[in-house]
Amino acid sequence: xxxxxxxxxxxxxxxxxxxxxxxxxxxxxWSELIDRVQIVVTSIVARDEALxxxxxxxxxxxxxxxxxxxxxxxxxxxxASNTEISILLDNFDRVFIEGLHKGEVEARALIYSGKALxxxxxxxxxxxxxxxxxxxxxxxxxxxxxxxxxxxxxxKLSHEFTDLYFKKWLKxxxxxxxxxxxxxxxxx
Numbered sequence: 001x002x003x004x005x006x007x008x009x010x011x012x013x014x015x016x017x018x019x020x021x022x023x024x025x026x027x028x029x030w031s032e033l034i035d036r037v038q039i040v041v042t043s044i045v046a047r048d049e050a051l052x053x054x055x056x057x058x059x060x061x062x063x064x065x066x067x068x069x070x071x072x073x074x075x076x077x078x079x080a081s082n083t084e085i086s087i088l089l090d091n092f093d094r095v096f097i098e099g100l101h102k103g104e105v106e107a108r109a110l111i112y113s114g115k116a117l118x119x120x121x122x123x124x125x126x127x128x129x130x131x132x133x134x135x136x137x138x139x140x141x142x143x144x145x146x147x148x149x150x151x152x153x154x155x156k157l158s159h160e161f162t163d164l165y166f167k168k169w170l171k172x173x174x175x176x177x178x179x180x181x182x183x184x185x186x187x188x
Contacts, residue, residue, distance in 0.1 A: 013038045015078070015116055017123035018045045018103055020144050023161060025064045029153045034074050036151040040119055041066055042110065043079040045103040078116060080109035088112045091135055096182035099127040111137050122147050124160040126169040133173025134183060141170055 014037050021041065024030040033039065046066040062068065069075045080088075088109040089097055100108075104125060110116035112135050120142040121132055132141050143166030145157055159165050176182045 013040060013119045014142070014147060015040045015042070015107055015110070015119040015121045016045070017107065017121070017125060017128055018101075019124045020122050020147075020161075021045070021064055021066065023124065023144065023157070027155050027157070029148065029155060030063055032153055033148070033151065034069070036153070037147070039075040040078055040116070041070075041075060042103050042106040043077055044106045046070060046077050048102065078110050080106045080113065080115070084109040084113040084115075088135070091184055092131070093182055093184055096127075096131070096134075100131060101125070101128070104128040104131065108132065108135060111135070111140060120147070124165070126160070126165075126172075129166060129169040130173030130176060130182070133170050134177045136177060138170050138174055141166065143167070 016039055018041075021030070024033050066075065066077075070077045085105060088105065091112075092100075097105075104123065104127070107116070107121060107123075107128075108131050111119075111121065111132070117137075117140070119140065121137075121140050122142050122144055123129055123132075124144055129141060132138060143163040144161035145163045146166070148155055148157075
């Protein structure tokens, strides 16, 4: 009888929101996470949103200097075109759009355009999570808790990074997808 391999839930490719990058650094798992999954960030997250300034160091910690990590080939970067972003935004009403950060918009645009369909999107932001479901891609979402568990980096996390929280806002986003609440009503 041959050896049976344990089935793993390890995500191969993960598109991270800025809050996940910063939280992974804060709880001491960022370097290990880079070693265990293929991390991708949007150009906006890399250049604007994940610029976590450490008062103790007086600069951005090298461990989360995303531009340097991209340059070194340790993580990857994806960029959505202005057209892809406009097409995505056309799906939402103005009020919902105001709740999204630019990096979250770019991530959603990459998914909606088909450029990032092989990535699991990870965020702790309730509006970002809802937005993923509202464009019909809830199956691509993953909580930070589930991501870390899947690669053997279990940590106690604040509520917004738990699987329970993620599923709650994904469910609300799926309901909004059906009711069209937050979506552009003139779209099919």
